[in-house]
Amino acid sequence: MKKHFVLPLGLGALLLALIAFGTGMLVTAAPNGQDGEDLATPTLFPVENAAYELSVVGGEDVTLTFEAQEIDGFSISETTATSEYPNGMTFTVNAESPNGEIVDVILFIRFDFGSGTRVVAEWDDEAGAWVARPWSAGGRPPWSRFDIYWRVRDETDVFVDTAPHTIDYFDPAHTWFRSESDHMVLYWYGFGEDVAYDISQTMADRIEGTVPRWEAGFGSYLSYKPIVIIFPDRDAMNAMYGEDGVANPRVAGFTSSDLGMSVQVLREAGTPDALSECIYAPEDPVAYWTMERRISTIYGTTAHELTHLHQFELAGGRMGFEWWSEGQAEWFANTGRQYDMRLRHLATLQDLPSLTTTIGSDLAQADGCRALSYLVGPSFINYLLANYGGVETHGEIMRLIRDEGYLVFDAIEAVTGESFFDLENDWRVYLGFEPFSLADIDPASALEPAVDPVAAVGDVVTLPAMPPLPAVYADPSPTAATTGQCFANMDITILTVGSLDGVNYYEVDCMGQIGWMPEELIAGQ
Structure with a gap:
């Protein structure tokens, strides 16, 4: 499955200290990582x-030329390639x-x-050549690397394919730094000119130091060398999309398995408006977010996004669930965020929804901060792996998900030998939250015998005249979704009859819809 991730602005804005490189093993606490009462x-x-x-690349108009070829009697001329980034490239051949x-x-x-993809070339009388123009509408990231070849067909329906050539979609308007290490290629421009070697070394060390964990946790590293593009600001990224740009002000890039790339800003x-009420936001965000600190965020963000490419x-x-996919990306990225500290404080202000439900990242919590899925995910994964076998346990969980089609909850139970209900409650208690009761998670399993029910299992009942559209609910609970x-x-x-907290509930089959109704809807009370 191919997919895009959209990166929200402010990712990495909170609880992210300067990245320091650990020299210990996986079981020890990282500098700026969790320690003390929190699991390392x-x-x-x-x-x-x-x-x-x-190296330094781009910033000039050039025409790339690839040698002519003779194939089965066909004469293929030199291929030329020019870049009109952000409005695509032009290829010509005869x-x-x-x-x-x-x-x-x-x-x-x-x-x-x-x-x-493929692009049908058109004959251009002025150029005197066949011309193909991919991505003329914009939207393709610069420095995408790809192979090209031509398929040439004659009037007798005989065709030949040329030998491939490798090309980078270069940016003729800007000079970029390009740093290639053993496991990735990094491009950036517009910042860090005086510390380009430091950026290159820090990124290379960071990714190289994470590779053993990816290999243990996913079975191997990526089969290709991913490309990471970092623009200096949102306007520069918007230019990639041509005149329309990006309408969503929260979009700060994307990671694509189709392209094998992560595009970032x-x-x-400063602090985005959506995070202005967060209690962890610095009092003077402009002064706090120096260029040095801003640059320090790219290493953790890049490791996070490369983890998504491993998932793909x-x-x-x-x-799986957002907390799981983002939790993996955060845990493997070693961002140094204090997940458990914030959650321990949240425990004094609010409850947490169950990990078996949808936990997103957009809503502000009681501490004024967002990105809850980015906190509960790595916190739970860290708790799980700290207590049940480390990163190798994650590797086995992923093997069951990948090779045997397990859902994440079933895979975790199979590997640990514990019910997910008990694992989640142990983690909640560790953070200071009250454990769930069985009725909180699965109300149907907590039903007791009904008290003076108005119908029995197997009965066919006619609904009363009111209400005109009685609802069917997901669970036998007053807070269940319709x-x-x-x-x-x-x-x-x-289909089923039971009681919860003194209320009788009935599982019903209504025109093929299976769900729950409280007794008042059936009895017309």
Whole structure:
């Protein structure tokens, strides 16, 4: 499954100290990581002076030329390639066939990991060549790397494919730094000019120090070398999309398994409006977010996004709940955020929803902060792996999800030998929250025998005249979500009967809809 992640602005804005490199093993606390009453978060594997190659690219109009080819009697001229970033590229070629006129020329584009596209070339009298223009409407990130080849067909329906050439979608308008290490390629411009070597070394060390954890937790590293693009600001990223730009002001980039890329924007100086009420926001965010601090966020964000690429390739795209997918990305990225500290404070202000429900990142919590899924996810995963076998346990969980189709909850139970209900409650108590009762999680399993029920299992009951559209609920609970509606005076079949907190509930079959009704809807009370 191919998918895009959208990165929210402010990701990394809270509780992110300067990244320091640990020299201990995974079981020890990282600098700026959790310690004390909180379970230690994993450290980077010790890496120093990982190899990288830094160069400067782009910033000039050039025409790339690829040699001519003779294939089965076809004469294929030199291929030329120019970049009009952000409005795509122009490729030209000429061809002759011994069989007659050339009638069809197609440019094929293939990325390292299997995806690709094709563009039908058109004959251009002015250029005197077949011309193909991919991505002319914008939207393609600069420095995408791909192979191209031509398919040339003549009037007798004979065709040949040329040998491939590798090309980078270069930006002729801006000069970029390019740093390639053993496991990724990093491009950036517009910041860090005086510390380019430091950025390159820190990023290379950071990724190299995370590779052993990815290998243990997902089974291997990526099969390709991902590309990371970091723009200096939102306007620069918007230019990638042409005149329309990006309408959503919270979008700060994306990570795509189709492209094998992560596209990011350097964190702004200041605090986004959505985070202004967060109790952890600095009093003077502009002064706090120096360029040094802003640059320090790119290392954790990049490791986070590369974890998403591992999920796509090595977990079959099975992402599961947001808290799980973002929790993995945070835990493997070693961001140094104090997850448990914030959650312990939240325990004095509010409750947490169950991990078996949808936990998002948009809503502000009682502490004024957002991104709850980015906190409960890594906190629970860290608690789980700290108590049940470490990163190798994660690797086995992912194997069951990938190879045997397990859901995340079932995989966790199979590997730990514990029920998810008990695991979640142990984690909640560790953080200072009250444990759930069984009725909180699965009200149906907590039902007691009904008291003087108005119907029995198997009965067919006619609903009363009011209300005209009685609701069907997901669970036998006064707070359950509505899943559908019946109609007044309709016959329903009783499937289950039980009582919870003194109220009788009935599982019913209403026109094929299976759900729950309180007794008042059935008895017309």
